[in-house]
Amino acid sequence: MRLSRFFLPTLKEDPKEAQIVSHRLMLRAGMIQQSSAGIYSWLPMGFRVLKNIERIVREEQDRAGALEILMPTLQPADLWRESGRYDDYGKEMLRITDRHERDMLYGPTNEEQVTDIFRSHVKSYKNLPLNLYHIQWKFRDEVRPRFGIMRGREFLMKDAYSFDLDYEGAKTAYNNMFVAYLKTFARLGLKAIPLRAETGPIGGDLSHEFIVLADTGESEVFYHKDLLTLETPEQENYSATELQEIVDQWTSYYAAADDMHDPENCDVSAGDLVSRRGIEVGHIFHFGDKYSKAMGAAVAGPDGKDVTVSMGSYGIGVSRLVGGIIEASHDDDGIIWPESVAPFKVGLINLKSGDDACDAACEDFYGKLKTATVEVLYDDTAGRAGEKFAKMDLIGLPWQATIGPRGVKAGMVEVKNRSTGEKQELSVDAALEFLVGRG
Incomplete structure (x- = not known):
């Protein structure tokens, strides 16, 4: 969504x-x-x-x-x-x-x-x-x-x-x-x-x-x-x-x-x-x-x-x-929703909506999550990064996946566990495999 x-x-x-x-x-x-x-x-x-x-x-x-x-x-x-x-x-x-x-x-x-x-x-x-x-x-x-x-x-x-x-x-x-x-x-x-x-x-x-x-x-x-x-x-x-x-x-x-x-x-x-x-x-x-x-x-x-x-x-x-x-x-x-009842399992954040490279990377990642039947809420809005992070924390989805300009260049996705706050930088394929395994 x-x-x-x-x-x-x-x-x-x-x-x-x-x-x-x-x-x-x-x-x-x-x-x-x-x-x-x-x-x-x-x-x-x-x-x-x-x-x-x-x-x-x-x-x-x-x-x-x-x-x-x-x-x-x-x-x-x-x-x-x-x-x-x-x-x-x-x-x-x-x-x-x-x-x-x-x-x-x-x-x-x-x-x-x-x-x-x-x-x-x-x-x-x-x-x-x-x-x-x-x-x-x-x-x-x-x-x-x-x-x-x-x-x-x-x-x-x-x-x-x-x-x-x-x-x-x-x-x-x-x-x-x-x-x-x-x-x-x-x-x-x-x-x-x-x-x-x-x-x-x-x-x-x-x-x-x-x-x-x-x-x-x-x-x-x-x-x-x-x-x-x-x-x-x-x-x-x-x-x-x-x-x-x-x-x-x-x-x-x-x-x-x-x-x-x-x-x-x-x-x-x-x-x-x-x-x-x-x-x-x-x-x-x-x-x-x-x-x-x-x-x-x-x-x-x-x-x-x-x-x-x-x-x-x-x-x-x-x-x-x-x-x-x-x-x-x-x-x-x-x-902080338990995964069993969460409205979506993953919140995908585009840090620079409107940027061609960020948009393309997010669209690709979003499509692959949907294909794998992972329930994902994709923040494709033009809001500021801080506002997007605050909104995702507020609604409490178990996992957050963030893609920004630097991540696109490095081929990396930041994945955050909402419950623990733990963050990890993963390759696109590794992030996809990780989230599909939990979705």
């Missing part, structure tokens, strides 16, 4: 309304624009990152055996009345009446909707276990939306829902999603810590939050220092026993948010206890028959008798992760 043809409305100064790093950098890097309080338009740069995160989340859900569907954003209130949550949910739910005076709502979550789908079509235990998920926009009418997309009213979320015949099956489904989340966050370049959590309005008796460590995080997290030395599971299929062993291993180490941490009665020695800031990016729940019993979601068991199914739900804040990654990975100059 040529920068001269790309829509990238960057800002040089920090916006006054931005209180946290991710909000400030997303506005400055031309990723989003506020439409109204807590609601944003995603501009091309931000949308590319959002879709990359969505792709990784989807791939790991598919690998875990979940089946993708798509449920509507607007739901009938009657479904929520069946579960008893319509009146209990509070003012965060946006309630709507359509032209036929039917009560509707903009979905903040989908337990009722998916339970209705299940009870309409699944009648036998032979169709279990089943896990259905979708990636859809949600709306919660926050009383004080703030921090950009980190606490907005409209957000993109992956939510999955498992259905099993009994508790043991439901526990295996829960553990399967627990492991899938570990894999997902590792692929996103994040260090995630699972914390035992309250179930809140979702309900149930088992719940974990997944917290991403970031110095600018919203809450303080305490954990055993050895927790982050655990290796992320890589195998695609695990038995129920293996899943339980992995979950037991990760949850055996102390980890607690500040509201759950009791320094006077903590069993972890001061030398082993680490304190960091963190951001919640995922939450999983097992809630048994809370919804299936209220809504009549039962199947014929092996003996022919009806059995109310046991359920769980599993959420990942896809749009929130964009901000979470920035909070965890940035410096004074801007964003």
Whole structure:
């Protein structure tokens, strides 16, 4: 993509309304624009990152055996009345009446909707276990939306829902999603810590939050220092026993948010206890028959008798992760994207646009990167060198390749690693081979 043809409305100064790093950098890097309080338009740069995160989340859900569907954003209130949550949910739910005076709502979550789908079509235990998920926009009418997309009213979320015949099956489904989340966050370049959590309005008796460590995080997290030395599971299929062993291993180490941490009665020695800031990016729940019993979601068991199914739900804040990654990975100059989610892998800088030799060298290098299917943003504009470098640092592409008059004469390209700042002078062919190997 040529920068001269790309829509990238960057800002040089920090916006006054931005209180946290991710909000400030997303506005400055031309990723989003506020439409109204807590609601944003995603501009091309931000949308590319959002879709990359969505792709990784989807791939790991598919690998875990979940089946993708798509449920509507607007739901009938009657479904929520069946579960008893319509009146209990509070003012965060946006309630709507359509032209036929039917009560509707903009979905903040989908337990009722998916339970209705299940009870309409699944009648036998032979169709279990089943896990259905979708990636859809949600709306919660926050009383004080703030921090950009980190606490907005409209957000993109992956939510999955498992259905099993009994508790043991439901526990295996829960553990399967627990492991899938570990894999997902590792692929996103994040260090995630699972914390035992309250179930809140979702309900149930088992719940974990997944917290991403970031110095600018919203809450303080305490954990055993050895927790982050655990290796992320890589195998695609695990038995129920293996899943339980992995979950037991990760949850055996102390980890607690500040509201759950009791320094006077903590069993972890001061030398082993680490304190960091963190951001919640995922939450999983097992809630048994809370919804299936209220809504009549039962199947014929092996003996022919009806059995109310046991359920769980599993959420990942896809749009929130964009901000979470920035909070965890940035410096004074801007964003530092992990390669797995970067909007482009390489930023190509022409130091002297309009110079025939520089233009020809950059065009050739750009064409070869594209042929090798490396996602590249080519700064072919007439800006000054300092402005180009600052913009590339701001938008945070993992690699920068710079070609100027001296480099053209020497047949060299300067390659910079955005994360480390390390630079190296490479021949054109060596630079191409190096970047293709990482693209």
